[in-house]
Amino acid sequence: MSAPTGLIDVHHHAIPPFYADALGDRKAIPGVDYPTWTPEQSLEVMDAHGIAAAVLSVTAPGVTFLDGPDASKLARRVNEYFAELVREHPTRFGAFAILPLPDVTAAREELRYALDVLGLDGVGVLTSYGHRYLGDPEFEPLFAEVAERGAAVHVHPAAPPSRDLATFDLPVSLYEFTFETTRTAASLLFNGVLDRLPDLKMILSHAGGTLPFLARRLTYGTTIGAYLEGRAPKDVIGTLGRLHYDIAMSANDFALPALSRLTGTDHILYGSDYPFMPAAHTTENTNGFAEFDGWTDAERAEIGRTNALRLLPALAARLTA
Structure with missing residues (x-):
């Protein structure tokens, strides 16, 4: 099989x-x-x-290590840096704006500046802020505005807020990141956010963490706890299938069959996780993407490029200018 070309990397x-x-x-x-x-x-x-082209983002901890105006100032500086890189390399780089969460008011101000003034391609958020996951009601006005604007939001895991990280003396990104993505997706599901915002273009990292494996289990909410009646999503599997998923660190024969079963190939996107995963892993992940036999060539082209361009119209416009 020939090496892929023209890829759009949404996790870079x-x-x-x-x-x-x-x-x-x-x-x-x-x-x-x-x-x-x-x-x-x-x-x-x-x-x-x-x-x-690669869509740049800042990983955890974002700007959460700063407070108040200092967090907003650093977010603004990062976003202006991203905009300058895009101006210098308009066909090679895009960017997801960083937002100064958990301050939702400041985040909405930065969202407008990043999209309306800087022309960035979407926004990037973490799975949790403090002890609040993305389904917390406090964050819904932000996501409602993102959805109304038709912008994409890329969700990246953060270190778990309620865990003794020294328990196993292992890096949190080795396994906890996948659970954090699952936790924030569950909070979005069972707080009704995804039902109320069906047009939200949300991209989950790393093939959705453990969601493909646990999707059916998440349908048993009211069976396990009757108190979830009224909170349970109308259609857990359908809602999860409506989300988008990048395949950073996940282009392998263990993860891709489950992800492909959960969602259509029109909702899967290529990702590398460079530079937190080195160039050698980009080779491994790209080869896994190219060699997986569960997709047709047309589906592989969707995943590698056209799905991202559909979600990121500003980038698509730069590539066709």
Whole structure:
């Protein structure tokens, strides 16, 4: 099978130098080695793997290590940096704006600036802020505005808020990230957010964490606890299938069959997780994407490119200008 070309990578991280300086000695993700990054490194990896464009985002902890105006100022600086990179490389980079959550008022202000003034391609959020997951009522006005605007929102895991991270002395991204994605999806489901906002274009990282495996189990909410009557989603499987999923760290014969069973290939997107996963993993993940025999060539083209362009019209317009 020939190597894929023209890929759109929707899970590709950036580490602006001033962001790394602000983070300082704080451990960005517990147990995870913090990589070095430059735009030139990304372009080199992209060129080596047939990636036409990468949509940049900042991973955990976002700007949550700062408070109030300081968080908003750093988010604004990151978003303006992203906009400048997109101006310099309009056909190679897109960007998901970072928002200064959990301050929803500030986040909505930054959303408008990032989309209306900077022209970024969507927004990126974490699975939780403090002890609140994305289904918390506090966050719904933000997601309602995102949905109304037709913008895409990329959800990236954060370190779990209620866990002794030293229990197993293992990096949280090794396994906890998948559970965090599942937890925030469950909160969105059982707080009714996804039913009330059916047009929300939400992309979950890493093939949805454990959602493909647990999807049927999540239909048993009212069977297990009658108090969930009235809170349970109308159609758990259908709602999960309506979400979008990137395949960062997941393009393998264990994850892809389950994900493909849960959602259509029109809701799956290519992702690399570079540079937090090194170039060698981009090779492995891209090969897994190319070699998986559960998709037709037409479906593979959807996943690798056209699904992302449909979700990200500003990027699509730059690529066809």
